[in-house]
Amino acid sequence: MGVDMGQTSGEMGISIAASSMFPGFKFSPTDEELVSYYLKKKLEGSDKCVEVISEVEICKYEPWDLAGKAVIESPNEWFFFSPRGRKYPNGSQSRRATASGYWKATGKERNVKSGSNLIGRKRTLVFHTGRAPKGERTEWIMHEYCMSGNSQVTYQY
Template sequence: MVDRDSSEAHMSIAASSIFPGFRFCPTDEELISYYLRKKLDGDEDSVQVISELELCTFEPWDLPEKSFIQSDNEWFFFSPRGRKYPNGSQSKRATECGYWKATGKERVVKSGQNVIGTKRTLVFHLGRAPKGERTEWIMHEYCVNDKSQVNSLIFFFC
């Protein structure tokens, strides 16, 4: 028997390369309340359209080919939040060639009046801090507003 959700996900992925105008364009609220929440709750069949990988093991220019949904400028990934130090709170954001640097303030994402998560913008820099060279690679990092599950993230690149 074919799993209905799984086959729908594969059809959705196929549709993105077959039908002109088809776009995967979720809002911030949808990314957190549907995709990330379902991933954290273990509902893997509902989130198969988003690849899972360890972000800092890849350079940003290697990531587009790893995305299930192909695009010219947007790619979505789930990635566990790595820690820079075992007992610390800083996130691991360095790759072999560079690092992701947070820019601006962390913003809240709401569903109605309820805060459901946060969104942070990061820019990729080649080299090592503080002398890294800014690139055009931008990432939006989404976190669920749930202390018990703060270790999981979703990433969006452009």
């Protein structure tokens, strides 16, 4: 069950409560909804409309410590906003290292579209313990969403 994008911020508060009150309720936005509604609203400063997704600096935490930082509880899927950190001040590489490992991009970046319009991009990352190139792959997977031309990203674990 997804969230109806026509809801007002007051109705969104009901959805947050619903996740803990109704068995089977699941926050499950599509890629298009994550970019065109949640990420767009966050970038516009409409924090009240997107309070179902908390803001967390992803690389300050290990993946197993993030579950408790999510607004909506789930046994295996969490959503976060995070500013994209840069590895080097003037470079284009993203900072994806944590204290005990790193997030490694896998596969190619995919387009997120609304109809025929390109609205953002999605990339899949896998967490590795240790340091590259000898890190060990884990089962932790993250999907990174970014809106075209912006540095704020949304993560889905």
